[in-house]
Amino acid sequence: MTDNCQILTGNQAAAIGVKLSGVQVVSAYPITPQTSLTETLSQYIEGGELEAEYVRVESEHSAMTVCIAASTVGARVFTSTSSHGLLYMHEQLHWAAGSRLPVVMCCVNRGVGAPWSIFNDQQDSIAQRDTGWIQIYCRDNQEIIDTVIQAYRIAEAVYAPVMVCYDGFVLSHTTMPVEVPDEEAVRAFLPPYKPHTILDPHDPRNINPVIFPWRRMDAEGCLRDGYMELRYKLQKALEEAKPVIADVSRAYGRIFGRDHGGFLWQYRLDDADVILAGMGSIATEATMATDMLRKEGIKAGVLGIRLYRPFPREEIREAIGNIKAKALLIFEKDISYGYEGALCSDVKAALYGSAVQPPIHDFICGLGGRDVKASEIADGVKASLNTVDEGDSRPQTIWLNCRKG
Amino acid sequence: MEDKDHHISAMCKPAPGEAGKTGDWRDVRPVINHEKCTPFIKKKPSCFLCWLYCPEGVIRDTIPVQIDLDYCKGCGICAEECPVGAITMVSEGKHDG
Numbered sequence: 001m002t003d004n005c006q007i008l009t010g011n012q013a014a015a016i017g018v019k020l021s022g023v024q025v026v027s028a029y030p031i032t033p034q035t036s037l038t039e040t041l042s043q044y045i046e047g048g049e050l051e052a053e054y055v056r057v058e059s060e061h062s063a064m065t066v067c068i069a070a071s072t073v074g075a076r077v078f079t080s081t082s083s084h085g086l087l088y089m090h091e092q093l094h095w096a097a098g099s100r101l102p103v104v105m106c107c108v109n110r111g112v113g114a115p116w117s118i119f120n121d122q123q124d125s126i127a128q129r130d131t132g133w134i135q136i137y138c139r140d141n142q143e144i145i146d147t148v149i150q151a152y153r154i155a156e157a158v159y160a161p162v163m164v165c166y167d168g169f170v171l172s173h174t175t176m177p178v179e180v181p182d183e184e185a186v187r188a189f190l191p192p193y194k195p196h197t198i199l200d201p202h203d204p205r206n207i208n209p210v211i212f213p214w215r216r217m218d219a220e221g222c223l224r225d226g227y228m229e230l231r232y233k234l235q236k237a238l239e240e241a242k243p244v245i246a247d248v249s250r251a252y253g254r255i256f257g258r259d260h261g262g263f264l265w266q267y268r269l270d271d272a273d274v275i276l277a278g279m280g281s282i283a284t285e286a287t288m289a290t291d292m293l294r295k296e297g298i299k300a301g302v303l304g305i306r307l308y309r310p311f312p313r314e315e316i317r318e319a320i321g322n323i324k325a326k327a328l329l330i331f332e333k334d335i336s337y338g339y340e341g342a343l344c345s346d347v348k349a350a351l352y353g354s355a356v357q358p359p360i361h362d363f364i365c366g367l368g369g370r371d372v373k374a375s376e377i378a379d380g381v382k383a384s385l386n387t388v389d390e391g392d393s394r395p396q397t398i399w400l401n402c403r404k405g
Numbered sequence: 406m407e408d409k410d411h412h413i414s415a416m417c418k419p420a421p422g423e424a425g426k427t428g429d430w431r432d433v434r435p436v437i438n439h440e441k442c443t444p445f446i447k448k449k450p451s452c453f454l455c456w457l458y459c460p461e462g463v464i465r466d467t468i469p470v471q472i473d474l475d476y477c478k479g480c481g482i483c484a485e486e487c488p489v490g491a492i493t494m495v496s497e498g499k500h501d502g
Contacts, residue, residue: 100414159413196413206417210424215410219420225410233413 008178010171013141014080014106014164015040017148019050020186021104024075027055027066031085032118033168034108038080060085064092064103071101072207074195076152079103082168083110083124090128093161097132097234099208100196102155102162104148109280109333110168111368119369120168121333122280126308126342128163132234134241135308137279138166141176143260143306149186150248156193157248158241160234165308167281167333169369181256189255238310245307263312264319265304268294272301272323274381275358278331279305279343282366286331288374293381300381301325305343313350321356327388328358329381331400333366340364340397348395359393365400376401422475427461431479433494439469441491455483455492 008016014037018026026045028038044050053075055066060081067077081089086107096103107125111117125135134154138144144166151162166172199205215226225233246262253259267287269275274293276286283304293300303319305312320328332341339345344362351357361384366372380400387396417423439445443452445468456466463473464483472483484492 098414197416204419206419206423208415209417211415212425216425218417219422220418222410223408224417225412225415229410230413230415237413 004180004182005177006180007175008141008145008180009036009173009175010138010141010144010166011037011108011173012040013145013178014148014166015044016180017145018078019044020145020181020183021078021149021152021190022076022187023050023052023078025053025055025067025070025077026079027057027063027070027077028079028081029057029060029063029085031060031082033110033120033172034080034082034085034106037106037108037172041078060089061092064089064096064105067103067105068092068096068099068101071096071103072099072195072197073199074193076156076193077103078105080106080108082108083112083118086124086128087112090131093128093131093133095208096161098230100159100234100237102152102159102193104151104155104162104164106144106148107163107165108168108172109165117368118168120170121367121369122165122167123334123367125163125165126334129309129342132160132238133309134158134160134162134238134245136162136164136245136306137308138164138171138260139265139280139284139304139306141171141174141178142258144171145178145180146252146256146258146260149181149190150252152190152193153248154241154245156191157244158237159196160237160241165280170281179256179258185255189252242307242310242312261304261306263305263307263315265306266319267302267304269301269303269319269323271299272325273299273327274385275301275303275320275323275325275328276331276377276381277303277305277328277343277347279308280333282331282333282372285372285374286377289377289381292374292378298382298385308343308346311346311350316347316350317354320351320358321354324356325358327384328360329363329384330360331363331365331372331377333364335364335367340395344397359388360395361387362395362397363400364397364402367402370401372400426475428473428475428477431474431477431497433479433481433496434474435472435477435479435481435483435492436495437470437472438491438493441489442470443489443491444468444470452488454486454488458482458486
């Protein structure tokens with residue numbers, strides 16, 4: 001392990017991670033708060049620090065299209081975006097996953113309009129949940145640089161795209177000490193990308209032709225998969241990505257000294273009476289709330305969820321099942337309108353049929369950059385515990401620090 | 406015939422028939438009356454407007470003119486464009502009754 005500690009923003013950390021990963025094609029369109037990440041990459045490329053092609057495009061839709069094309073001919077590719085840029089990319093996200101291309105992108109999380117907001121929440125990437133991308137949420141800038149590098153090894157092992165998500169401004173524009181991995185060690189960690197099919201003028205292929213509902217014989221006499229078979233293969237790839245993600249996390253830890261936990265991480269959880277669960281920087285904030293609550297004699301603990309798709313159902317059941325907590329409180333920066341937070345629904349579904357079923361409260365917080373202080377989380381925890389202690393175990397959705405009525 | 410598709414995404418080698426025999430989409434088929442067809446009467450390459458207009462490229466500029474019914478979708482553009490009325494669209498009879 002090298003001793004190369006730098007003071008970096010989240011976006012700088014991501015850019016260095018991309019550079020160390022030996023990316024060959026970058027295509028991106030500026031959008032706050034992602035812009036400084038791709039600006040830094042364009043400087044690396046222009047200055048000769050990164051031997052790659054930077055393809056300028058007129059939109060995020062085209063940026064992802066360039067990544068898909070370059071990945072199809074065998075290049076390691078990168079893009080990044082936020083908010084409306086990600087929404088504009090939505091169609092191409094499906095094409096990248098359906099084509100089974102190991103595209104890696106950073107989503108620098110930002111709220112979506114209307115009304116306009118440039119500030120952080122996670123509605124943008126949560127809204128891409130069902131596109132077939134692996135989604136990993138980072139809690140600090142060290143995790144960003146490490147996760148970008150890991151993302152390429154995961155994506156290229158399972159042939160599925162990976163979205164590395166981190167909170168806009170809270171992480172993207174905030175400086176922290178970051179250990180920068182050694183370039184040679186990263187090269188050794190990341191084997192060269194081997195495409196599953198490569199476009200070659202001497203052996204032409206028709207990629208993604210019209211697929212009929214049924215299986216069909218091709219001109220060479222092979223019974224080709226129909227649409228459903230190909231969808232099933234994508235689902236299976238994401239399910240089978242879980243052991244790969246766990247292995248990559250452990251292998252990275254052995255080489256670079258940092259294992260961010262694979263799917264989940266825990267903070268003071270072993271003897272907790274109340275579990276605070278969340279993704280990204282809100283979970284980091286919850287660790288501070290936990291310390292405050294413990295000083296007051298309330299045994300809180302944090303379950304940080306790093307991997308959102310594929311969803312670590314069994315691991316969440318096990319983590320919660322091992323602790324006889326009297327309440328499970330989800331803190332999340334998104335809302336599935338008309339129901340509840342998306343993470344809460346997924347955690348509840350994971351616990352279906354489990355012997356351990358603590359009362360669950362869902363805290364919708366920090367939308368559009370609304371500040372979430374550790375003390376506010378702690379106050380929310382205390383209010384929830386009062387409700388549960390009074391014998392009310394019904395599920396609740398609570399809008400934290402929001403004036404209602 | 407191999408029953409297992411080892412590919413993880415949809416792809417094929419470009420070849421006739423890779424999108425299926427699209428002729429089976431057809432409800433009406435073009436029938437040429439060669440006695441009226443200009444190249445057939447003149448015995449030399451001429452007219453071939455059907456060949457020029459066919460959006461599927463399934464008409465061959467031969468004497469006599471040939472239509473590949475494996476891929477003709479029955480749009481009727483050849484019959485519409487034929488200046489001498491040599492092509493008639495005839496029901497395939499699939500939906501009769």
